[in-house]
Amino acid sequence: MTTQSFTEQDVESFFDQTTSTYLNFWDSSGVLHTGYFDGDDDHDYQAAAERTSDVVATEAGINASSYVLDVGCGCGPFLMYLTGRFGCRGEGLDLSIERINFAREQLTGDKADLNVNFTHGSATAMPYEDNTFTHVVSQDSLCLIPDKPKTHSEVFRVLQPGGVFAFSDFLQPKTDISERGRKHVYDRVRWNNGYSYMGYQQALEEAGFVVTHARNLEPQIRQTYRVIGKAATERAAETDDPAAREWMLGFAESCGEIEHAIDRGEFGWGIFVARKPA
Numbered sequence: 001m002t003t004q005s006f007t008e009q010d011v012e013s014f015f016d017q018t019t020s021t022y023l024n025f026w027d028s029s030g031v032l033h034t035g036y037f038d039g040d041d042d043h044d045y046q047a048a049a050e051r052t053s054d055v056v057a058t059e060a061g062i063n064a065s066s067y068v069l070d071v072g073c074g075c076g077p078f079l080m081y082l083t084g085r086f087g088c089r090g091e092g093l094d095l096s097i098e099r100i101n102f103a104r105e106q107l108t109g110d111k112a113d114l115n116v117n118f119t120h121g122s123a124t125a126m127p128y129e130d131n132t133f134t135h136v137v138s139q140d141s142l143c144l145i146p147d148k149p150k151t152h153s154e155v156f157r158v159l160q161p162g163g164v165f166a167f168s169d170f171l172q173p174k175t176d177i178s179e180r181g182r183k184h185v186y187d188r189v190r191w192n193n194g195y196s197y198m199g200y201q202q203a204l205e206e207a208g209f210v211v212t213h214a215r216n217l218e219p220q221i222r223q224t225y226r227v228i229g230k231a232a233t234e235r236a237a238e239t240d241d242p243a244a245r246e247w248m249l250g251f252a253e254s255c256g257e258i259e260h261a262i263d264r265g266e267f268g269w270g271i272f273v274a275r276k277p278a
Protein backbone atom coordinates (compact mmCIF):
# COMPACT_ATOMS: atom_id res chain seq x y z
CA MET A 1 0.00 0.00 0.00
CA THR A 2 1.13 3.57 -0.36
CA THR A 3 0.40 5.55 2.75
CA GLN A 4 -1.99 7.15 5.17
CA SER A 5 -5.32 8.18 3.68
CA PHE A 6 -5.26 11.73 2.43
CA THR A 7 -8.65 13.40 2.12
CA GLU A 8 -9.92 15.76 -0.56
CA GLN A 9 -9.47 18.54 2.02
CA ASP A 10 -5.77 17.64 2.38
CA VAL A 11 -5.36 17.81 -1.40
CA GLU A 12 -7.22 21.13 -1.61
CA SER A 13 -5.06 22.71 1.12
CA PHE A 14 -1.87 21.46 -0.52
CA PHE A 15 -2.71 22.91 -3.93
CA ASP A 16 -4.01 26.19 -2.47
CA GLN A 17 -0.89 26.64 -0.36
CA THR A 18 1.59 25.79 -3.11
CA THR A 19 0.07 27.84 -5.95
CA SER A 20 2.42 30.81 -5.66
CA THR A 21 5.45 28.60 -4.99
CA TYR A 22 4.91 26.62 -8.18
CA LEU A 23 4.22 29.79 -10.16
CA ASN A 24 7.52 31.23 -8.89
CA PHE A 25 9.65 28.14 -9.16
CA TRP A 26 8.16 25.69 -11.68
CA ASP A 27 6.37 27.60 -14.43
CA SER A 28 5.11 31.18 -14.23
CA SER A 29 2.28 30.54 -16.70
CA GLY A 30 0.80 27.96 -14.33
CA VAL A 31 1.61 24.77 -16.26
CA LEU A 32 2.00 21.85 -13.86
CA HIS A 33 2.11 18.65 -15.86
CA THR A 34 4.44 16.10 -17.34
CA GLY A 35 6.32 16.99 -20.52
CA TYR A 36 6.29 14.87 -23.66
CA PHE A 37 9.97 14.93 -24.61
CA ASP A 38 11.52 14.16 -27.98
CA GLY A 39 14.32 12.09 -26.44
CA ASP A 40 17.06 12.13 -23.77
CA ASP A 41 18.72 15.15 -25.40
CA ASP A 42 15.55 17.25 -25.23
CA HIS A 43 15.76 19.68 -22.27
CA ASP A 44 13.05 22.19 -23.15
CA TYR A 45 10.35 21.68 -20.50
CA GLN A 46 7.97 24.36 -21.80
CA ALA A 47 8.01 22.90 -25.32
CA ALA A 48 7.58 19.37 -23.95
CA ALA A 49 4.66 20.43 -21.72
CA GLU A 50 2.97 22.03 -24.72
CA ARG A 51 3.62 18.87 -26.73
CA THR A 52 1.74 16.85 -24.08
CA SER A 53 -1.26 19.14 -24.55
CA ASP A 54 -0.94 18.68 -28.29
CA VAL A 55 -0.78 14.87 -28.00
CA VAL A 56 -3.80 14.65 -25.68
CA ALA A 57 -5.80 17.06 -27.90
CA THR A 58 -4.95 15.09 -31.04
CA GLU A 59 -5.72 11.73 -29.47
CA ALA A 60 -9.00 13.13 -28.12
CA GLY A 61 -9.97 14.41 -31.59
CA ILE A 62 -10.84 17.94 -30.43
CA ASN A 63 -12.02 20.41 -33.09
CA ALA A 64 -13.86 23.72 -33.38
CA SER A 65 -17.25 22.20 -32.50
CA SER A 66 -16.03 20.51 -29.30
CA TYR A 67 -17.25 21.45 -25.83
CA VAL A 68 -14.40 20.41 -23.54
CA LEU A 69 -14.28 19.98 -19.76
CA ASP A 70 -10.79 19.95 -18.19
CA VAL A 71 -10.95 18.19 -14.80
CA GLY A 72 -8.26 19.41 -12.40
CA CYS A 73 -7.51 22.28 -14.78
CA GLY A 74 -5.20 23.97 -12.26
CA CYS A 75 -4.20 27.43 -13.50
CA GLY A 76 -5.95 26.77 -16.82
CA PRO A 77 -3.11 26.53 -19.38
CA PHE A 78 -4.45 23.44 -21.19
CA LEU A 79 -7.91 24.92 -21.77
CA MET A 80 -6.48 28.26 -22.90
CA TYR A 81 -4.31 26.34 -25.36
CA LEU A 82 -7.26 24.24 -26.63
CA THR A 83 -9.75 27.09 -26.98
CA GLY A 84 -7.09 29.32 -28.59
CA ARG A 85 -5.89 26.69 -31.05
CA PHE A 86 -9.18 25.05 -32.07
CA GLY A 87 -11.72 27.79 -31.34
CA CYS A 88 -13.70 25.28 -29.27
CA ARG A 89 -15.64 25.98 -26.07
CA GLY A 90 -14.06 25.11 -22.72
CA GLU A 91 -14.92 24.65 -19.07
CA GLY A 92 -12.31 24.18 -16.34
CA LEU A 93 -12.97 22.62 -12.94
CA ASP A 94 -10.48 22.62 -10.08
CA LEU A 95 -10.53 22.00 -6.34
CA SER A 96 -8.11 24.84 -5.62
CA ILE A 97 -9.67 28.30 -5.51
CA GLU A 98 -6.20 29.82 -5.70
CA ARG A 99 -5.58 28.11 -9.03
CA ILE A 100 -9.04 28.98 -10.36
CA ASN A 101 -8.51 32.63 -9.41
CA PHE A 102 -5.17 32.65 -11.24
CA ALA A 103 -6.81 31.05 -14.31
CA ARG A 104 -9.59 33.67 -14.34
CA GLU A 105 -7.07 36.49 -14.05
CA GLN A 106 -5.34 35.26 -17.22
CA LEU A 107 -8.43 35.95 -19.34
CA THR A 108 -7.36 39.44 -20.39
CA GLY A 109 -5.54 40.89 -23.42
CA ASP A 110 -5.17 38.33 -26.21
CA LYS A 111 -6.98 35.74 -24.03
CA ALA A 112 -10.02 37.92 -23.27
CA ASP A 113 -11.99 36.49 -26.19
CA LEU A 114 -11.39 32.81 -25.41
CA ASN A 115 -14.61 30.86 -25.01
CA VAL A 116 -13.69 29.46 -21.60
CA ASN A 117 -15.04 29.47 -18.06
CA PHE A 118 -13.36 28.36 -14.83
CA THR A 119 -15.24 26.88 -11.88
CA HIS A 120 -14.13 26.00 -8.37
CA GLY A 121 -15.35 22.53 -7.39
CA SER A 122 -14.58 18.85 -7.12
CA ALA A 123 -14.46 16.14 -9.74
CA THR A 124 -16.42 13.95 -7.34
CA ALA A 125 -19.48 16.25 -7.44
CA MET A 126 -19.42 18.07 -10.75
CA PRO A 127 -21.69 21.11 -11.10
CA TYR A 128 -22.83 20.17 -14.63
CA GLU A 129 -25.90 18.60 -16.20
CA ASP A 130 -25.85 15.06 -17.56
CA ASN A 131 -24.63 14.65 -21.18
CA THR A 132 -23.10 18.14 -21.40
CA PHE A 133 -19.63 17.78 -22.93
CA THR A 134 -18.29 16.27 -26.15
CA HIS A 135 -14.89 15.76 -24.45
CA VAL A 136 -13.51 15.48 -20.92
CA VAL A 137 -9.76 15.95 -20.66
CA SER A 138 -7.31 16.05 -17.77
CA GLN A 139 -3.58 16.25 -17.17
CA ASP A 140 -1.95 14.73 -14.08
CA SER A 141 -4.87 15.42 -11.75
CA LEU A 142 -7.15 12.41 -11.44
CA CYS A 143 -4.73 10.31 -9.37
CA LEU A 144 -4.94 12.92 -6.62
CA ILE A 145 -8.64 12.33 -6.05
CA PRO A 146 -9.22 9.88 -3.19
CA ASP A 147 -12.56 8.56 -4.56
CA LYS A 148 -11.49 7.57 -8.07
CA PRO A 149 -14.56 5.45 -9.02
CA LYS A 150 -16.83 8.39 -8.11
CA THR A 151 -14.80 10.65 -10.41
CA HIS A 152 -15.09 8.17 -13.26
CA SER A 153 -18.87 7.94 -12.82
CA GLU A 154 -19.09 11.75 -12.79
CA VAL A 155 -17.06 12.01 -16.01
CA PHE A 156 -19.31 9.35 -17.57
CA ARG A 157 -22.42 11.26 -16.46
CA VAL A 158 -21.41 14.67 -17.86
CA LEU A 159 -20.12 13.32 -21.19
CA GLN A 160 -22.50 13.13 -24.12
CA PRO A 161 -23.14 9.62 -25.49
CA GLY A 162 -20.24 8.88 -27.84
CA GLY A 163 -18.13 11.51 -26.01
CA VAL A 164 -14.41 11.10 -25.43
CA PHE A 165 -12.47 11.02 -22.15
CA ALA A 166 -8.76 11.65 -22.85
CA PHE A 167 -6.17 12.27 -20.17
CA SER A 168 -2.67 11.83 -18.85
CA ASP A 169 -2.12 10.62 -15.30
CA PHE A 170 0.44 9.34 -12.85
CA LEU A 171 0.59 5.59 -12.37
CA GLN A 172 1.40 3.43 -9.39
CA PRO A 173 2.90 0.41 -11.16
CA LYS A 174 3.03 -1.80 -8.07
CA THR A 175 1.38 -2.14 -4.69
CA ASP A 176 4.41 -2.13 -2.43
CA ILE A 177 6.08 1.26 -2.27
CA SER A 178 9.27 1.86 -0.31
CA GLU A 179 9.49 4.41 2.48
CA ARG A 180 11.57 6.68 0.21
CA GLY A 181 9.08 6.37 -2.62
CA ARG A 182 6.19 7.21 -0.33
CA LYS A 183 7.91 10.27 1.05
CA HIS A 184 9.13 11.75 -2.22
CA VAL A 185 6.43 10.73 -4.69
CA TYR A 186 3.16 10.02 -2.89
CA ASP A 187 3.07 11.92 0.40
CA ARG A 188 4.72 14.94 -1.23
CA VAL A 189 1.59 15.69 -3.30
CA ARG A 190 -0.97 14.04 -0.96
CA TRP A 191 -1.55 11.17 -3.38
CA ASN A 192 -3.42 8.09 -2.18
CA ASN A 193 -3.22 4.71 -3.83
CA GLY A 194 -3.05 4.94 -7.61
CA TYR A 195 -3.73 2.67 -10.55
CA SER A 196 -1.29 0.56 -12.50
CA TYR A 197 -1.32 0.82 -16.29
CA MET A 198 -3.63 -2.20 -16.63
CA GLY A 199 -5.59 -1.41 -13.46
CA TYR A 200 -6.50 2.02 -14.86
CA GLN A 201 -7.99 0.54 -17.98
CA GLN A 202 -9.98 -1.96 -15.93
CA ALA A 203 -11.34 0.85 -13.72
CA LEU A 204 -12.45 2.81 -16.80
CA GLU A 205 -14.22 -0.24 -18.19
CA GLU A 206 -15.94 -0.83 -14.84
CA ALA A 207 -17.27 2.75 -15.08
CA GLY A 208 -18.81 1.93 -18.49
CA PHE A 209 -16.15 3.35 -20.81
CA VAL A 210 -14.66 1.61 -23.83
CA VAL A 211 -10.89 2.13 -23.75
CA THR A 212 -9.76 3.00 -27.28
CA HIS A 213 -6.13 3.94 -26.70
CA ALA A 214 -3.60 3.59 -23.87
CA ARG A 215 0.12 4.30 -23.68
CA ASN A 216 2.57 3.61 -20.88
CA LEU A 217 5.06 6.51 -21.05
CA GLU A 218 7.55 6.06 -18.23
CA PRO A 219 10.51 7.64 -20.15
CA GLN A 220 8.58 10.89 -20.44
CA ILE A 221 8.09 11.29 -16.71
CA ARG A 222 11.73 10.39 -16.01
CA GLN A 223 12.91 13.07 -18.45
CA THR A 224 10.48 15.61 -16.95
CA TYR A 225 12.00 15.27 -13.47
CA ARG A 226 15.55 15.15 -14.87
CA VAL A 227 15.02 18.43 -16.74
CA ILE A 228 13.09 20.19 -13.96
CA GLY A 229 15.63 19.05 -11.33
CA LYS A 230 18.56 20.33 -13.40
CA ALA A 231 16.81 23.69 -13.90
CA ALA A 232 16.17 23.96 -10.14
CA THR A 233 19.88 23.31 -9.38
CA GLU A 234 20.95 25.95 -11.90
CA ARG A 235 18.50 28.50 -10.54
CA ALA A 236 19.60 27.80 -6.95
CA ALA A 237 23.15 28.75 -7.98
CA GLU A 238 21.96 31.96 -9.62
CA THR A 239 19.62 33.40 -6.97
CA ASP A 240 20.58 35.81 -4.17
CA ASP A 241 17.48 34.93 -2.15
CA PRO A 242 18.34 32.33 0.54
CA ALA A 243 14.72 31.10 0.83
CA ALA A 244 14.48 30.59 -2.93
CA ARG A 245 17.85 28.81 -2.95
CA GLU A 246 16.74 26.47 -0.17
CA TRP A 247 13.47 25.66 -1.95
CA MET A 248 15.28 25.05 -5.26
CA LEU A 249 17.84 22.74 -3.72
CA GLY A 250 15.18 20.79 -1.82
CA PHE A 251 13.14 20.50 -4.98
CA ALA A 252 16.14 19.37 -7.03
CA GLU A 253 16.81 16.68 -4.42
CA SER A 254 13.17 15.56 -4.63
CA CYS A 255 13.46 15.32 -8.42
CA GLY A 256 16.46 13.00 -8.00
CA GLU A 257 14.50 10.87 -5.54
CA ILE A 258 11.57 10.74 -7.96
CA GLU A 259 13.88 9.47 -10.71
CA HIS A 260 15.07 6.72 -8.33
CA ALA A 261 11.46 5.82 -7.57
CA ILE A 262 10.80 5.48 -11.32
CA ASP A 263 13.87 3.21 -11.59
CA ARG A 264 12.50 1.07 -8.73
CA GLY A 265 9.19 0.72 -10.62
CA GLU A 266 7.29 2.78 -8.03
CA PHE A 267 6.09 5.61 -10.26
CA GLY A 268 4.90 5.93 -13.84
CA TRP A 269 2.83 7.94 -16.26
CA GLY A 270 0.48 7.21 -19.12
CA ILE A 271 -2.04 8.62 -21.58
CA PHE A 272 -5.49 7.05 -21.93
CA VAL A 273 -8.39 7.61 -24.29
CA ALA A 274 -11.83 6.12 -23.59
CA ARG A 275 -15.27 6.57 -25.10
CA LYS A 276 -18.73 6.67 -23.56
CA PRO A 277 -20.80 4.31 -25.72
CA ALA A 278 -23.17 6.10 -28.10
Ligand SMILES: C[S@@+](CC[C@H](N)C(=O)[O-])C[C@H]1O[C@@H](n2cnc3c(N)ncnc32)[C@H](O)[C@@H]1O
Pocket residue numbers: 008011012015030031032033071072073074075076077078093094095096099121122123124138139140141142144145
Ligand atom coordinates in the same frame (compact mmCIF):
# COMPACT_ATOMS: atom_id res chain seq x y z
C1 LIG B 1 -0.63 18.44 -10.88
S1 LIG B 1 -1.86 19.66 -10.92
C2 LIG B 1 -2.25 19.70 -12.67
C3 LIG B 1 -2.91 20.97 -13.08
C4 LIG B 1 -3.23 21.11 -14.57
N1 LIG B 1 -3.97 19.98 -15.09
C5 LIG B 1 -2.01 21.35 -15.43
O1 LIG B 1 -1.83 20.63 -16.42
O2 LIG B 1 -1.24 22.28 -15.14
C6 LIG B 1 -3.26 18.78 -10.23
C7 LIG B 1 -4.53 19.62 -10.07
O3 LIG B 1 -5.62 18.75 -9.69
C8 LIG B 1 -6.48 19.48 -8.85
N2 LIG B 1 -7.37 18.55 -8.11
C9 LIG B 1 -7.01 17.66 -7.16
N3 LIG B 1 -8.09 17.03 -6.68
C10 LIG B 1 -9.17 17.50 -7.35
C11 LIG B 1 -10.58 17.26 -7.30
N4 LIG B 1 -11.12 16.38 -6.44
N5 LIG B 1 -11.38 17.93 -8.16
C12 LIG B 1 -10.87 18.85 -9.02
N6 LIG B 1 -9.55 19.14 -9.09
C13 LIG B 1 -8.70 18.48 -8.27
C14 LIG B 1 -5.51 20.25 -7.96
O4 LIG B 1 -6.14 21.32 -7.28
C15 LIG B 1 -4.46 20.68 -8.98
O5 LIG B 1 -4.74 21.94 -9.52
